[in-house]
Amino acid sequence: MGRRATGAGPGSAPPPRGTPGLQRWHRMGRRCWRRRALAAACLSAALLLLGAAIRALLPVMTPLSLCSTESGNKALGSGWLGGKKRSPLQMLYDLDQGSSSALAEVHRQRRNMLRRACSRHTRRQRLLQPEDLRHVLVDDAHGLLYCYVPKVACTNWKRVLLALRSPGAADPQAIPAHQAHAPGRLPSLADFSPAEINRRLRAYLTFLFVREPFERLASAYRNKFARPYSAAFQRLYGTRIVRRLRPRPHPDALARGHDVRFAEFLAYLLDPRTRRDEPFNEHWERAHALCHPCRLRYDIVGKFETLAEDAAFVLGLVGAPGLRFPAPPPRAKAATAQDQAMRLFQDISPFYQRRLFDLYKMDFLLFNYSAPSYLRLH
Secondary structure, eight states, X not given: OOOOOOSSOTTSOOOOTXXXXXXXXXXXXXXXXHHHHHHHHHHHHHHHHHHHHHHHHSSSOOOOOOOOSHHHHHHHOOGGGGTSSOOHHHHHHHHHHSSOOHHHXXXXXXXXXXXXXXXXXXXXXXXXXXXXXXXXXXXXXXTEEEEOOTTSSHXXXXXXXXXXXXXXXXXXXXXXXXXXXXXXXSOBGGGXXXXXXXXXXXXXXXXXXXXXXXXXXXXXXXXXXXXXXXHHHIIIIIHHHHHHHOSSOOHHHHHHOOOOOHHHHHHHHHOHHHHHHSOOOTTTSOHHHHHOTTTSOOSEEEEGGGHHHHHHHHHHHHTOTTOOOOOOOOHHHHHHHXXXXXXXXXXXXXXXXXXXXXXXXXXXXXXXXXXXXXXXOO
C-alpha cells in the first residue's frame, strides 16, 4: 500500500495558477491517476481470475443464460433455449443436486478425478485455437458437444448424432459407416467464431469416451494395418513405415505397405521424425491431445469398458425416447481384445514398452487407467 500523501487531498481545491504549489499539485495528481489506473487494472485481472477459479471448482457448470437477442437464439437455435425443455446440461445438474442416481455419482467422481489429475500432472499450457477443437462435434438442436476419439465407438456415436438430427430419430445402426464419417455431415466446434464457441461451451453438455490406451493402440493397428479393407490407409502410412524402418524391403511391400509388423508400427510412433514431420494420425493420437480435457470442461467422461451404461446415461440426459445406442461388443469380445493386446505386446522388448508407456502416460493418468499387467516396465 502506498504512503499517504500530505498536503492537497482528493477533496482539496487546486492552488491558484502561478503559485509555487501548482506544479507539485499537478505532479501529485498524475501520480494519483497512475495509481488508480494500476489498481483498476489489478482489480479487473483479479476478478477474471476469481471467475475462472470459481468456474473450475464447480462440480458441474450451472446452466448460464445466453444472449436473449433473436440472433443469438437463432445461432444456437434449439427448443430448450426458450425454456420449453430442460437441456441435457440442466438435466445433469438436477441429478447432481440429488442423490438418487448411482450413474450420476459415477460420472461426478470421474469429473473430480480428471480435475485432480489435471492439477497434478499438467503445467502451463498454450491457449487453445479454434482448430484445436476440430474433433468436438456440435448438436445445436439438443445442446451437445461430443469429442470423438477414434477406436472408442466413435462411428456409432456419429451415427447417433446423425439419427438425432433426423425426423423421428432414425435407427443409428442403419446409417452406413462411410456416411457417418463423411466430412461436413456433422458440424465441428472449430467451424464457429470464438464468441460462438464460448457460448456453446457454457451452455451445452460436453462429453467424450475414452479407452485403455494400449488396447486402443492395438485396435488401431489391427484395423488399419492387419485388415485387407484398409488398403488406402496402408498405402499412405504402411509404405512410409516400410520405407523408413525396414532394411532391404520387398518391392511389393514398398508399393502396398500391406505387411507392417506391430513392432515396426511402434518403432514408427517412437521415431522423433514422425511427430516432427506431421501430427500423429487421429487413430493413434493420444486422447488428451485430441480433446484437451484439462482445457475444456467435460461433463461426462464415458469409457469403452462401460460403453452400454454410459451411452444410455447420455441418451437419457438428451431425452430422446426410443433412440438406442448400437449394441456394444459383448463382454467376451472385450476380453478377447485384452488378450489380443497382450499377445501383440508380449514380443516387444521392455525398453520399447517403457518408451511407449511414457508416450501414452498422460492418457493413463488423466483417465484413471492402470498400466497393463503384461507390461515389463521395471
